[in-house]
Amino acid sequence: MVxxxxxxxxxxxxxxxxxxxxxxxxxxxxxxxxxxxLVVVDGKENKFFCxxxxxxxxxxxxxxxxxxxxxxxxxxxxxxxxxxYKLSIQPMLVMPQNPMEDDRPRPSTTxxxxxxxxxxxTEKDVSLIFGKxxxxxxxxxxxxxxxxxxxxxxxxxxxxxxxxxxxxxxxKSVLTRMVLGxxxxxxxxxxxxxxxxxxxxxxxxxxxxxxxxxxxRQLLGSKVAxxxxxxDSPLYRRVRPDYDVQIPYSAIxxxxxxxxxxxxxxxxxxxxxxxxxxxxxxxxxxLSRFLEMDTDDFPAVVEDLxxxxxxxxxxxxxxIRLKKLPFIRKEVADDTVERIMGEIQAGRHIVFQFGRYxxxxxxILVANILTRRLHxxxxxxxxxxxxxxxxxxxxxxxxxxxxxxxxxxxVARQTTFGTIAREMRKYNMVLLLIDQRPSGxxxxxxxxxxxxxxxxxxxxxxxxxxxxxxxxxxxxxxxINNLEPRQxxxxxxxxxxxxxxxxxxxxxxxxxxxxxxxxxxxxxxxKKVFDDLNTKVYGxxxxxxx
Amino acid sequence: MTDRIGEVIQVYTTRFLAQSDNLLNPPYFGSxxxxxxxxxxxxxxxxxxxxxxIDPNRRAMAFxxxxxxxxxQQPQIAEFLKVEFEAAVIGFNDAGRIRAYLPPFPPRIxxxxxxxxxxxxxxxxxxxxxxxxINSLPGLxxxxxxxxxxxxxxxERGSDRNFLVRAGQEIAQLLKDEYEKAxxxxxxxxxxx
Numbered sequence: 191m192v193x194x195x196x197x198x199x200x201x202x203x204x205x206x207x208x209x210x211x212x213x214x215x216x217x218x219x220x221x222x223x224x225x226x227x228l229v230v231v232d233g234k235e236n237k238f239f240c241x242x243x244x245x246x247x248x249x250x251x252x253x254x255x256x257x258x259x260x261x262x263x264x265x266x267x268x269x270x271x272x273x274x275y276k277l278s279i280q281p282m283l284v285m286p287q288n289p290m291e292d293d294r295p296r297p298s299t300t301x302x303x304x305x306x307x308x309x310x311x312t313e314k315d316v317s318l319i320f321g322k323x324x325x326x327x328x329x330x331x332x333x334x335x336x337x338x339x340x341x342x343x344x345x346x347x348x349x350x351x352x353x354x355x356x357x358x359x360x361x362k363s364v365l366t367r368m369v370l371g372x373x374x375x376x377x378x379x380x381x382x383x384x385x386x387x388x389x390x391x392x393x394x395x396x397x398x399x400x401x402x403x404x405x406x407r408q409l410l411g412s413k414v415a416x417x418x419x420x421x422d423s424p425l426y427r428r429v430r431p432d433y434d435v436q437i438p439y440s441a442i443x444x445x446x447x448x449x450x451x452x453x454x455x456x457x458x459x460x461x462x463x464x465x466x467x468x469x470x471x472x473x474x475x476x477l478s479r480f481l482e483m484d485t486d487d488f489p490a491v492v493e494d495l496x497x498x499x500x501x502x503x504x505x506x507x508x509x510i511r512l513k514k515l516p517f518i519r520k521e522v523a524d525d526t527v528e529r530i531m532g533e534i535q536a537g538r539h540i541v542f543q544f545g546r547y548x549x550x551x552x553x554i555l556v557a558n559i560l561t562r563r564l565h566x567x568x569x570x571x572x573x574x575x576x577x578x579x580x581x582x583x584x585x586x587x588x589x590x591x592x593x594x595x596x597x598x599x600x601v602a603r604q605t606t607f608g609t610i611a612r613e614m615r616k617y618n619m620v621l622l623l624i625d626q627r628p629s630g631x632x633x634x635x636x637x638x639x640x641x642x643x644x645x646x647x648x649x650x651x652x653x654x655x656x657x658x659x660x661x662x663x664x665x666x667x668x669x670i671n672n673l674e675p676r677q678x679x680x681x682x683x684x685x686x687x688x689x690x691x692x693x694x695x696x697x698x699x700x701x702x703x704x705x706x707x708x709x710x711x712x713x714x715x716x717k718k719v720f721d722d723l724n725t726k727v728y729g730x731x732x733x734x735x736x
Numbered sequence: 737m738t739d740r741i742g743e744v745i746q747v748y749t750t751r752f753l754a755q756s757d758n759l760l761n762p763p764y765f766g767s768x769x770x771x772x773x774x775x776x777x778x779x780x781x782x783x784x785x786x787x788x789x790i791d792p793n794r795r796a797m798a799f800x801x802x803x804x805x806x807x808x809q810q811p812q813i814a815e816f817l818k819v820e821f822e823a824a825v826i827g828f829n830d831a832g833r834i835r836a837y838l839p840p841f842p843p844r845i846x847x848x849x850x851x852x853x854x855x856x857x858x859x860x861x862x863x864x865x866x867x868x869x870i871n872s873l874p875g876l877x878x879x880x881x882x883x884x885x886x887x888x889x890x891x892e893r894g895s896d897r898n899f900l901v902r903a904g905q906e907i908a909q910l911l912k913d914e915y916e917k918a919x920x921x922x923x924x925x926x927x928x929x
Contacts, residue, residue, distance in 0.1 A: 253915035263926040264919070267904030271912065 195309040198223065199277055201231060206301050209243060209280040209665065212308040216270035220245060226669050226679075226690035228311035228319075228333050229279055233302035236284045239295060239311065239319055241688060243665040244278035277308065280665045282687035283319060295319050295686055313338045319686050328372040328702075330365070331691030334677060340691050342641075344372060347684040348379040348585055350640020351611045353593070353623040355656050359397070360645030361676040363389050365693050366624055367405060369643070370589065371703045374410050374539045379585040379620075381539040382530065382564070384557045386548055386591045390541045391416050392429050396696075403696060406541060409704045415538045417530070419517035419556060420545025430720055431543070433529055436522040437559060439481070439512075440474035446558045447509070449601055453551040459498065460505040466495045478520050481509060515552050527563040534584060554595055561588060562606040565619060572617045585618045593623035594630030602632035611635040629655040640683035646673045662688075742821065742849040744771055747842040749825070750873055752780060754849045756819035759787070766884025768852035768860060769823050773843035776830070779852065779860055780823025781870065783881050787819045823849075824873055824881075826866040836865035854892050861889035861899075864906040871910060879917060882907065883924030890925070900925060 198218050204210030210231070214220060223245055231238040249255050254272045259265045281302075283295035295318065316338040323329040329339035347369075354369070356362035367390060373381055383390050383406075393402040407414045407429065418426070421434035444464050447454060451461070467476040483491070485503065492499045512518050533540055542560070544552055568583055575582035590596060590607065602608035610619050612634065623639070625631065629651040637659030647653050653670050657663040660681065669679050669690050681688035741763055742754035752771060756762045763769060763782045771778045789796050796817065799806050807814055828839035834856070852860070860866060866885070871878055886903045893899050904922050911918035 250912065251915050257915070257919065259919070259922075261926060263901070263904065264922050266901055267908050267922055271905055271908040272915065 195230070195232075195307075195312055197307050197309050198229070199308040201302060201304060201306045201308055202276075204278075204301065206281060206298065209278050210240065210301060212277045212279060214245075214275035214277055220275045223275075223277065224335065225672050226334050228316060228336070228689065229277075230309050230311050230315050231279070231281070231302045232287075232307045232309060233284075234287075234306075236286055236302070237315070238281045238298055238302050239283040239285070239315065239687060240279040240281045240308075241665060241669070242277060243280050243668050246276045246278070247273070248276045249273050279308065280662055285318065289318070311336070316340070320689070326376050326378065328376075329694060330368055330372070330680075331678065331693045334690050334692055340680070340685075340689055342369070342372070342680070343684045344376050344378050347641055348373070348587065348620065350683050351621040351623070351635075351638060352641040352643070352682070352684075353625070353628070353636075353639045354643045354645075355623075355625055355628045355647065355652070356645025356678070357626050357648050357652075359675060360647075360673075361678075361693055362624065362626070362645050363387075363394070364403075364676075364696050365643065365645070365678060366390075366589070366622075367394065368694060368696070368699045369622075371406055371409060371699060373587065374406065374413055375703050377537065379587045380534045380537060381587050381589060382534070383539070383541045383589040384553065384591065385541050385543045385589075386553045388425055388543050388545065388548070390589075391425065391431075391543050404700055404704070406539075409700055410539075413537075413539055414541055415533050416541050416543060417526070418543040418545055419515075419552065420543070420547050423543075423545030425543065425545055433526075435517055435526045435542075435556070436524070437518050437526065437556065438522045439478040439518065439520055441559055441563070442477055442512075442518070442555065443473070443559075443562070444468055445604065446555055446562070449558050449596065449605060450551050450554045453549070453554060454508045454511060456508050457501070457504065459501040460508060463495070463497045463501055463505050466497055470495055477509070477512075480506065481513060511551065512555075515547055515555075517547070517552075518555075527560060527567065530560065530564065531567055534586060537584065550592070550595065553592070557590055558596065558605065558607075561610070564588075565606045565610060565617070568617045568619050582618050585620070587620055587622050589622040589624060591624045593621075593625040594627050597623070597631045597635045599632040602635055608632065608635060611638055626652075628652050631655065633658055641680070641685065642682050644670055644673070644679040644681070645677070646675055740848045740850055741769065744773075744843050744845050744847045744849060745820070747845060749838060749842055751783075751822055751824050752778075752843055753820060753822050756785075756821060759814060759817060759819055762787070762819040763821055763851065764884075764888075766881055766888055768826075768857050768885070768888070769821075770850050770852050770856065771823075771843035771847045772850065773847035774841075776828055776839065778825060778839050778843045779827045779829070779834075779856070780849075781826050781866065781881065781885055782821050782823050783870075783876050784822040785819065786821075787817060790816055790818050824870055824876060826869050827860055834859045836860065836863060837869065857889055857892045861885075861892075861903075864903055867903070867906055868910055879921050879924065883921050886925045 197215060199212040199214045201210055201212045225242055227242040229240050229242050231240055249272060251272050259268050281298040284298040285295045286293055316333060320340045321327055323339045323341050326345055327341040327343045330342050331340050332338050333340060354362055354366050370381060390406050392405055392407045394405045396403045407416055415432040417433045417435050418431040419435045421431055448461055467480055471479055488499055488502055491502060530540055572582045596605055596607040611621050636655060644656050647670060653667060657666055666688060676693045677690060678693055679690050740757060742756045744752050744754045746753035762785050765782060765785060767782050769780050769782055825838055827834055827836040867882055870876060870881055890900050907921050908918050
């Protein structure tokens, strides 16, 4: 890129609040101007970094609109005199023309003088704003139409709950993988990723080529541990998961089931019945006892609990679905949460996969149960550390897909996820919300989100939801409306100003993050050793527990 | 000088009237002319050309014969006719520099008038100020005159399209509030291409 400013217009009017307006130079083709671009207004002593938010057609004379010029010559002659193009730009940051060593761009509090030149931002301008890529602020893309890195400040990113929104096909998953990859590489926080669709483990299918792209485990090796509830899934033919998860009935609380009420088909009467059972039979035991019953046992229960028999039958039919999830058992050998905690203490990042059990029910239950217990553990540890004056547990980022299922306005106030999102990093725990339906998320949670990465969104309500609690919503809305696949609007705490980027190429991300192809071979070898050992000890018999 | 085309017979600050030397080759409408007077060149744009009887009390009469045939049969008729042309003053030459505004005084009567050289046309039309001068003079066929003079300057420039665009823009700017007028001039100059 040529590092020379190209003048595209002159400032003519506007205000800080509603944005500035500039007249496009006659020598610039309006078709080359596109919304979302970064532009620089050269003031007398300061440079104003602005976002181009709109382009409009203007005429100085009503008559020309009634009798438009017919031929090209007339159009050319009237251009810039009777007709012109107006650029609407939003000032964001300001910086002295000749910055000192420690000058950083700061929010703009005034406007540049009349007729200041409006120029395209140069490579130098962009790197002034977004910094130079390094381990803690990696490049995740470049501003649209430019080839300059935009860096995400991970130190800031880790300090708030964040969100990545976009409809399916917007490139959300790939970008999420990149963000997670850089987070893991930086070791600024430990990641727990609830990977509903199996995209963050060993490999993920590239939607455009159909070939498998390497994913986090393949790229980062032993830094990432794969936990799964479905150890027999074909997903693990090449690489064994690190840990098969089992969850005891006793760990399931009524609140967890309430959250999955929609998936289980629970009614209000059913929920009340559950509370009755829990009161009578004990919090930890009621579920396994109830699921072991059959219809013959119901009259006694009706007698005992004074509940409606039909409601009881319905509840039983609903809850029996849990039995179809083989990882939920009466007895388990090992406590998953303790295991996760151990990995976290050891600084390993966890990808939690669901294999073939990627139903919403399994996902909601598991994510909620584990997070609730982890949250308790974190509160205890953090409070303890505070009391003792020692370092608390490592900061943890929990990534959840389909976030609206956990943060629905009706449930967000009660769920652990809602609590984590609201209390922010008090207990060293933040969320990374991945969702395609942000309008389903509680406003209060959305307004607490620090950094938002927004891809293409179709629904007006989703776009409005994404902008909850942000300044300059009008500008950002236009930008979101104009996003294409693999383009994202980045805004919030970890960025000095909103910017629309073309996401970084995944293969260059892989090259940058990857520990080396050696680990792929290592993992394959490991799996072979494991299989050989299996055959040696057990023969070809399938070992089935339970 | 041999290329003389006329002699000034009436002057005002903003325009002058000249009698053509030659009945056969009167100056074109919209052409640039130069009156030499008191050591100064005063430039004008021809906006009116007419042929009339030399005696204001006697009008020419219809003979019902083709003009060439008539002049052959009765050559004395030519002696009773004259061609006159009016030019709007658009600038002058002051110590070698062309100024595109009114001179301090008009050419004197009986000054001779010459056609402008190519270089003079180029110099006069370079900054297009003359369009503004013409537009502000009352009683001129502004639309036709501007279009004719620009077409001429365009040809002198070897059909330089940039010049035509520049001229069109100047007109559009000048006649910002009279879009229809600007539009008709622009249509006329774009025809000359």
